Each structure stands twice: as C-alpha cells, then as structure tokens.
Amino acid sequence: MARSPGTKLGLLLAGTLLAGFSALPLLAQTATPAQGPAASPPTLDTTPAADPAMAPDAATAPAAAAVSDPASSQSDLEAVEASISLSQQRMDELKAEIAAMQGDRTQQNAALIAAAQRVKLAEIEVADVEGRLNDLIVSELEVRGRLDGSNAEIANVLAALERISLNPPPALIVDPDDALGSARSAILIAAIVPQLRAKADSVTADLTELTNIKTAAQAEEATLRANHAVLEEEQLRIATLIAARKQGIGVRTAELDAEQQQAVALAARATSLKELVDSLSSQVSSVSTAAAAADAAVDPDLPVMTPEAIHLAFADSARLEPAVPFGVAKGYLAMPANGVNVLDYGSRDGFGGISHGISLVTRAEAQVVAPADGWVLYKGPYLNYGQIIILNTGQGYTALLAGLETVTVDIGQFVQMGMPLGTMGSRTIGRTVTTSAGAAQPTLYIELRHNNEPVDPTAWWATPTQSG
Incomplete structure (x- = not known):
C-alpha cells in the first residue's frame, strides 16, 4: 500500500534526526587529549x-x-629524556647533532637561542590552538542545546504524523460525499507541511554545523599534537646543549x-x-x-x-x-x-x-x-x-x-x-x-x-x- 504524504514526511524527519544524532558524539567527550599538561584548554x-x-x-x-657541574647537568638531561615521548632514534639524532658542535661555543650559543625561539613560537601556537578548541566546544554545546530544546516539539510532531498514518488521509481528502471535510484536511496538511519542512531544515543545518565543528576540532587537535612534538624535541635539544656546554667548561675554578x-x-x-x-x-x-x-x-x-x-x-x-x-x-x-x-x-x-x-x-x-x-x-x-x-x-x-x-x-x-x-x-x-x-x-x-x-x-x- 502506498504511504501517505504525512507518513513519508514523518519517516524522513525521524530518519534524519536519528542518523544525525547517532553519528555525532559529543566533542568534549570524544576529543583525543594531546600529550602533556598543555593539552587541556587554559582556564582562568x-x-x-x-x-x-x-x-x-x-x-x-x-x-x-x-x-652546578656536568654530573648535575647529565641528571637534568636524563630527567628530560624520561618525560618526553620522542623515539629513541630521534633522541640519538639530536645528541649526534649536538656532539658535532663539541668545543664550538659559538655554534652552541646560536643553537641555544634558535631552539629557545622555536619553543617560544610553539608555545604561542599551542595557546592559540587551545583557545580555538575552547571556542569550538562552546559552539558545539550551543548547537546541542538547540537540538535538545527542540526534542519535545519534534516528538509531538512525529506523534501527530504517526496518528495521521494510522488513519490514512486520502480517504478524507478525496471523499466525494464530504467535500468540506476534504477541503479542511487539505488546508490542515498544507499548514503542517511547511512547518515540518522548516523544522527539518533547521535540524539539518544544526547537524551539518556539528559535523563541521567536529572536523575543525580534529584538525586543531592534530596541530596541537604537532606543536607538543616540537616542544618536546626542542626541550631535549636545549637540555642536551646545556649539558654539553657544562661538560666543555669542566671543573669550575675556586x-x-x-x-x-x-x-x-x-x-x-x-x-x-x-x-x-x-x-x-x-x-x-x-x-x-x-x-x-x-x-x-x-x-x-x-x-x-x-x-x-x-x-x-x-x-x-x-x-x-x-x-x-x-x-x-x-x-x-x-x-x-x-x-x-x-x-x-x-x-x-x-x-x-x-x-x-x-x-x-x-x-x-x-x-x-x-x-x-x-x-x-x-x-x-x-x-x-x-x-x-x-x-x-x-x-x-x-x-x-x-x-x-x-x-x-x-x-x-x-x-x-x-x-x-x-x-x-x-x-x-x-x-x-x-x-x-x-x-x-x-x-x-x-x-x-x-x-x-x-x-x-x-x-x-x-x-x-x-x-x-
């Protein structure tokens, strides 16, 4: 038996809502935390x-x-190594790079300043990314608030459509013995359909916005992880350079x-x-x-x-x-x-x-x-x-x-x-x-x-x- 227009619209709206909600878990619950204490958004x-x-x-x-002596510098270096997640291969490459500067204080100075500048830039980028993630979480909660607020209204509309589907409207609309009733039914359907369409469009727009927010958040999280990797690498570089400099100085004079x-x-x-x-x-x-x-x-x-x-x-x-x-x-x-x-x-x-x-x-x-x-x-x-x-x-x-x-x-x-x-x-x-x-x-x-x-x-x- 062919489905009535009201039944089709109700099923379409219900399907859209169910598919959208099931596909989009809460960003704040599913966001992958970046490594290190800086991963959580800053709060004042x-x-x-x-x-x-x-x-x-x-x-x-x-x-x-x-x-301070070379021994303490070495222990500081080991502490830094224990706190980071760089691969052993990358750690060895950094040490080899700095070992090549042994005795060249000018090169060591330049490398220290350059590493510090990269850390400074990475810290700025991390703060910016965390700020943008905060904004995305706020936007997501606003959209979900709108969707949650319309749950009761959507449920009432779906219930009405379900009742219409139980009493097929064609018999009311085309009944030649009740032209007035058919006209009233047509007017009722004509009034309901645009409202349902507007509600469906609104829900679809919110679901699309949630999808965009999730995509943007994933991109920001990737940027955050990349900057934390830079911070870890440069922190190891700085600790290794400081240890190398102090070993070069040797025993301090009286x-x-x-x-x-x-x-x-x-x-x-x-x-x-x-x-x-x-x-x-x-x-x-x-x-x-x-x-x-x-x-x-x-x-x-x-x-x-x-x-x-x-x-x-x-x-x-x-x-x-x-x-x-x-x-x-x-x-x-x-x-x-x-x-x-x-x-x-x-x-x-x-x-x-x-x-x-x-x-x-x-x-x-x-x-x-x-x-x-x-x-x-x-x-x-x-x-x-x-x-x-x-x-x-x-x-x-x-x-x-x-x-x-x-x-x-x-x-x-x-x-x-x-x-x-x-x-x-x-x-x-x-x-x-x-x-x-x-x-x-x-x-x-x-x-x-x-x-x-x-x-x-x-x-x-x-x-x-x-x-x-």
Whole structure:
C-alpha cells in the first residue's frame, strides 16, 4: 500500500534526526587529549587570590647554592629524556647533532637561542590552538542545546504524523460525499507541511554545523599534537646543549666557587630586593673583568646606532659581552616568556604597595629566556619570591626575573639575549603578586633597575617585527 504524504514526511524527519544524532558524539567527550599538561584548554581562575606557600629562604636552602657541574647537568638531561615521548632514534639524532658542535661555543650559543625561539613560537601556537578548541566546544554545546530544546516539539510532531498514518488521509481528502471535510484536511496538511519542512531544515543545518565543528576540532587537535612534538624535541635539544656546554667548561675554578657562595651569603642577609641588588652590584668586580668594565662604562651620551647595526651586533653569537650598550637596546629587549600581562609598572600589587615591575601569567612549565645580554649576578631562591635570576646588563642596569621553578644558568655566567634561563612551574611560586588568576597559574615577575632604582620596562621590549 502506498504511504501517505504525512507518513513519508514523518519517516524522513525521524530518519534524519536519528542518523544525525547517532553519528555525532559529543566533542568534549570524544576529543583525543594531546600529550602533556598543555593539552587541556587554559582556564582562568577567578576565585580570590590565596596566599601560596612561601618559598624557602635562601639561608635554609644550601642545596640550591651548590655549584652546578656536568654530573648535575647529565641528571637534568636524563630527567628530560624520561618525560618526553620522542623515539629513541630521534633522541640519538639530536645528541649526534649536538656532539658535532663539541668545543664550538659559538655554534652552541646560536643553537641555544634558535631552539629557545622555536619553543617560544610553539608555545604561542599551542595557546592559540587551545583557545580555538575552547571556542569550538562552546559552539558545539550551543548547537546541542538547540537540538535538545527542540526534542519535545519534534516528538509531538512525529506523534501527530504517526496518528495521521494510522488513519490514512486520502480517504478524507478525496471523499466525494464530504467535500468540506476534504477541503479542511487539505488546508490542515498544507499548514503542517511547511512547518515540518522548516523544522527539518533547521535540524539539518544544526547537524551539518556539528559535523563541521567536529572536523575543525580534529584538525586543531592534530596541530596541537604537532606543536607538543616540537616542544618536546626542542626541550631535549636545549637540555642536551646545556649539558654539553657544562661538560666543555669542566671543573669550575675556586674563584667562581667563592663567587657562588658569596652571592648566596649576601642573599641570606638581604631583607629586600633593593638591598640584594645593591650588595650584589657592589661585588660586580669579582664576577668578571668584562662585567666590571661594562658596568663602569656609563656614558651619558649614548652612541647613535642604526637598527641594522643593532641587529647585526645581536647576531654575533660569539660575543662574550653585551652586543650594544644597554641604553641603546631600548626597544629591542626580548620578552622573557609568553604570557598575559596582569600587572603593569606602577599599579597596586595587591599587598598594599606599588609594583616596581610587570607580572605575566604564563603557561605551566613555560620557558624563560634572557631579556638582554648580561652576567648572572644571582640565581636561586630568595625570601618569598621563588627562584629568581638577577642579570647585570651593564651601564648600571640590572634585570630581575622572579617566580621561576627551575634555573639552568650559573652565577658569573654570561648569557646572550634569548638564551634559556629556566622554566616556570605549574602554579604561582612565592607571594609575588595578587592577580585574578590566583595561584592556579604560574606568574613571572620582571623588573628593570638603573643604579638600583626601578625603571618602567614598558618601552624596552622589542616589537614582533624587531624581534623577528
């Protein structure tokens, strides 16, 4: 027996809905998680900031004061290898590549800076992908909300169509003895069919949108996995390069050992960052002759250098002192980490004071690089600031980075702008700043000083064009 128009339309609509819903599981449930902690979309904790645990005082952390040696570098390298999922073949290839640079400090410096730049770009891409995945999940939930909201309406329409199919309408429509009833039935069907068609079109559009969302999410997840692979490879490259450099240095001299111990002793006695920087700066002559000379060369009339000359100077990976006078580097410094600026210079810091620097909320385990050329005056824990690094950048300027979890440089070491200094943790370390993120995300505090007085760092950073 031929099916009535109402029956056919009902079956078509029901089939479309059932096929669509069964083919599209929830994206949030089926998305394949990427490796590593960065795979989950970032969330901003809006709860009030809690006081995080205090970082250990420098005086009570002798382990942090120990002089770094090749053995410790090797153990750090092994820890990195254990935490990544690269194939053994790729790990061996990287080690062979770096072994070929043995003894060539210039090549090692260039490789370190290039690897750090690739990590920085991969971190930016990971953050962007996670943001897009968040948007896709929100879009999917909105579409599914619309479909769930129309379930009752669709069920009622299907029930009505089912009742029509039980009483075949042709007998009503074409009955010659009841022309008025046939007309009314025709009017009823004519009114229902367009509404059913519009509803079917709406549901079809939503199902198509869900399909597109799922396809886009799969593409974003593939990009996320590729960037995590880049991060793992470059982290291994950096750890291997650092281990190779320290093996090349060999045993540290007694003078540098004394320098390390003296810096830790000064940190234990200092009651403020200002006092610490002042006491360390007064000892700068014992760090190195080059550092002392650069610090003493305070020229009120800075040389005029073209942007091309400045870029050329920074491109010299063999340099053992700042490429340009620090005052000339204004507008060319590298931002130490990727992140969101949550506290500006001069703003209230949430503890009743004024911020003398800027604070960035970063990704978990984000890389931190040197913002400028300079010598490491101090590295290690200090009061409640977590791990800090203080660089003597010459001409009476110092750069302070606080809130790190790990540090990979040594006191007295010269670092070039863009070289890796360490990494952040998974949460704010130390009571350095109060932000809307609370302690749930790591916070890096950055401060510039000139003659031990805070300087607004806002205008010192390179633009993307300059840093590229």
